[in-house]
Amino acid sequence: MNKTLVISSIGLVTERDDLDSLLIDYGLRKKDIKRLTLGEKRLLTSCLRTLKKGNLVNKENSAARGGIIAGSNWGNVGSGFSEEEEALFNHNFMEASPMSLLKFVSSMPTNRCSITFGLNSVSVTFSGGETSGLQAVIEAARLLKTIGNVDFILAGSFEVLTESRLKLQRVLNTNGLKSILFRILVFSRLLLKKEQVFKYLWKFQGKDPALLGGAGTVLIEPLDKALKRGLERMNILGVIKRYSQFSIHHKIDAGLLQEQLTKMLNDNKEGSAVDAVISLHHPGKKNRGIEKKILKKTGFKGKFFCGETMVGENFSVSDIAAVAFAASLFNFTNMRRILINSFGQYSYTGLLIEKYHE
């Protein structure tokens, strides 16, 4: 049960990345790539990057006991890339290809990755809201700790949202309901800031399709197995120490947050203090004040990074970007312990990672 779990590589994909060429290089046929949804393409590419960096890209090497766990806030629907989906959106669904069905299935990107890279030990898709990225890392850590027949797990997230919003917006425009939608968007705080709501709303005229979204994965493996397969110690990006999660309903429970943060920050045998907190607040900044106050109470004196400004707001993909950011801090600074706090509209997820030392 007490395994040391290490992060050995990270792969990120943004909106503007060229997805096809990497996949073609890997050996996927053009016509197969054409059939993929954007979510599938993004997750495939980020997995490929992660596996390449982790020297696990050969199917023969990785097929044996690798797994994949992917989280998403928005799911798979809405690429708007394929002809079938265009047909599905623009005409009666009975005229669309029945293969459009697969686009409604949220687990398809994960399945596609497990099929392509032979990751057959665990293949799990889930959604825990905007904090799904960190939750995927936690799920992977939990499974690696508990079950013995997995050598490594790719944990990550994918987000596809803008195209579907575009389509929705077009439909709503035709119904003359745009202004009502705008008010609902503002009041329901579905997006990060009011300015963003404005920005998106006015860009939804079909000209500028995408700013958000992407995919990111981290390779997590038990230290002994990683060393056995030949991973060099200097290439280890971080060690997963602790994690914590709970639900948020309307308002964050300050007592519960204090309990969880105290547990993560102070309850460690090594006695080492946390050097930095990377704080991601997905639905808005209303919880940041509470977070800072509680961190102060727990005696935290390290650096405090606002995640949105450091890694950008890509919903669950930001969480993976925050892990990458923490890994780079380990590399370029003297920091040894970093806590990533991710606050979504419905959930809090915290992950404490440490710089690897022998």
Added chain:
Amino acid sequence: MPSAGPAHAWWWKNMDKNKETRVVVTGVNLVTPIGLDKNEFWENAIKGIPGIKEITLFSTGDCYSKIAGIIPDFKYKGRLKLPFAEKFTRIYRSLFLGMDGLLEDAKIKPAGNNFIGLCLGQHSNPDNLNIWGHMTRRQVFKLREYLKVWEINDLAHKLAERYHLNGPAASFFGGCGSGAYALADAYYKIKNNEINQVIAGAGSLLSNVYFCLLDRLDFMSNRGCFPYDQRSNGLVLGEAVGFLFLESLEQAEKRGAHIYGEILGCGLWGEAESSALPLPTGAPLARAIENALDESGVDCEDIDYISLMGVSDPKTDINETMAIKKVFNQEAFHIPMSAITPYIGHSMGAAALVHTCAAFLMLENGVILPTLNLETPLAECDLDYTPREPVNKDIDTVMGIGYGYGGNNCVVIFRKKI
């Protein structure tokens, strides 16, 4: 200082982090076409009343299949004081109803300080699909509904919010094996000493979009649900909601809860070959079964009953049988097994968990529910599927099989004796 409630605070303080926690089930509930709670389900199941009927919920148009197991319409009058309960869509009302029954069965009062987790297996949110359907036909729909399209985890979070569950809440998607994945995750959370009470649930209701697209893929039957039978020619979809209340044995004993059984282990294995059909050899499912047996420390001869998926698709049914034979060899012919699919239809994302709920009721009542509609088995399906009539038998160790397209295989082993 901690606000996580007395039970959680007590557990957190006293737990031994290096000790493996035993996980037990202390609450079961089902909402199905043949019963809106576990008692009604059991009464009708024992009588052999099937719930598959002609679809009147939506127009099936030119679809080849016209039948499904639909949860009968009901007025929600549960413990949630909802002034406009009828405004909630069917999936929400069914989940609320299932959750009410579960909490009553587990004797849990939802309050703000409950640190209870929620793992919800779902195939897709039918509300979302229905709205996509509206959109494609350029119909006007309610804006309130529109907002639901945005997030795929809406159901889990809304449930957690309504029932004041403070623990982690997430939705799991693994095709038709989603429910089993949710159960496995809930089990691992408790086993790993992260939390001591988790609700594992699954819900799947039909939407016209999904039904029509699946129909066009020629996966559906117009005849009926005949698992392992020569008459089987495709799926008959169904609706169901199932919930299990999982907690650590220590916590259950402390609060004097009724224990249905203990979960011994889970086995996960992906197929990594095809996005739709299972491998014809049954090898990946066999691997999941082996993993579950390994993890739970149970031998093949200890299994008293196997809860099958039995989706009524000949290829899949044969694959399931082959996987069992591959692991159990000759022992496979002596183990009673059955699928409750002919009662309620194939409830997709909820199927594996709902079948497990039914298996817990079988453990409790000492009766094995039969595989209805099984007259002349397929040549390859030659195991003991408990056809037609229920069988009185005290069973102790049970294996529940879950699999779905995309190659998601998940097997759970549990037993009655503690």
